[in-house]
Amino acid sequence: MKLELYQIDAFTDKIFGGNPACVVPLKDWLPDEILLKIAKENAVAETAFFVNKGDTIHLRWFTPDIEMDLCGHATLATAHCLKSILNYPKDQIIFETLSGDLTVLVKHDVYHLDFPSRMPTVSELPEAIKNSLNIQPKEVYKSRDYVLVYDTEQDIKNIKINRQLFDTINLDPGGVIVTAKGENCDFVSRFFTPQASILEDPVTGSAHCSLIPFWSSRLKKNELHAIQMSDRVGTLRCQNKKDRVIISGQAKTYSIGNLWTE
Structure with a gap:
């Protein structure tokens, strides 16, 4: 065919x-x-x-x-x-x-x-994920995906994953978002999936179903500019609309x- x-x-x-x-x-x-x-x-x-x-x-x-x-x-x-x-x-x-x-x-x-909209709630990080990170998050949340909050954009750039440890956990169909307030945008993020053929997703729209309500609440604004900081870089304009998000x-x-x- x-x-x-x-x-x-x-x-x-x-x-x-x-x-x-x-x-x-x-x-x-x-x-x-x-x-x-x-x-x-x-x-x-x-x-x-x-x-x-x-x-x-x-x-x-x-x-x-x-x-x-x-x-x-x-x-x-x-x-x-x-x-x-x-x-x-x-x-x-x-x-x-x-x-x-x-x-x-x-x-x-x-x-x-x-x-x-998938507002994440406070959670605890599984040891396999925690031990795979070279920089530990300041806060941990979860919806479909784990949402790990860091202090700075530089932290997000510098994060490295020990894949051998990371791949011991199965989150199908979820992943791990790392995020921080942005220097030239409202927030930045990266997205990783354990046991997947592609470890880091270049731009993850579905992750923003959690990131938008989270940062909207934290920054007290409903219109947001986001950048996903993969090698390919993604730019997203976002709106928080109660139980929905516009990406x-x-x-x-x-x-x-x-x-x-x-």
Whole structure:
């Protein structure tokens, strides 16, 4: 079977920035085993598969290892693929997902993702994670992901992970966010996933479902500018809206091609 394949850099206005995602349109769903094999072969953080149902788009996300419950950058990439390449007629796209219906509004080449808010609560850090960090956090919280709060942006830049220790814990489908107040933005972060093919995710939209309400409460503001400090760097504009968050960013198409499943 021959399928279309689009690779798109999300949360960036430059090629080779942000987080690369592959997007694969389907007419009907293939077996999960095949979807996972395609995601492994693509070897990016997430591959998005979708079926256009007319009024809504059924969307699923796969890492090279598992199916995810929520993914921001691959949702943005899918919206970009639909609007800029496949000529989707509407500026509001409704995705049916494992996290419920997600709406993306497209305005002037900026994609505004309406996602669930996941306010983290005070937690304790498992010893495996604690021992894997070269710098210890000042505060520990958890929602889907652990949220580790540090004093400075420089701490976030300097964090190193002992992967041998880190990979002894399984957080599927979650990960570990490290974050601090930003020097030239409201907050910065990085994101790590134990036992994953890709240890550090370049830009993690779903992590901001927790980061936005957390920093909104701490900084006493509802509109926030965030930077994810991976090597590729991601820029996100954020809004806190009670039980929802708006995560906004741009995207660039990197490649268009085909894949064969047999």
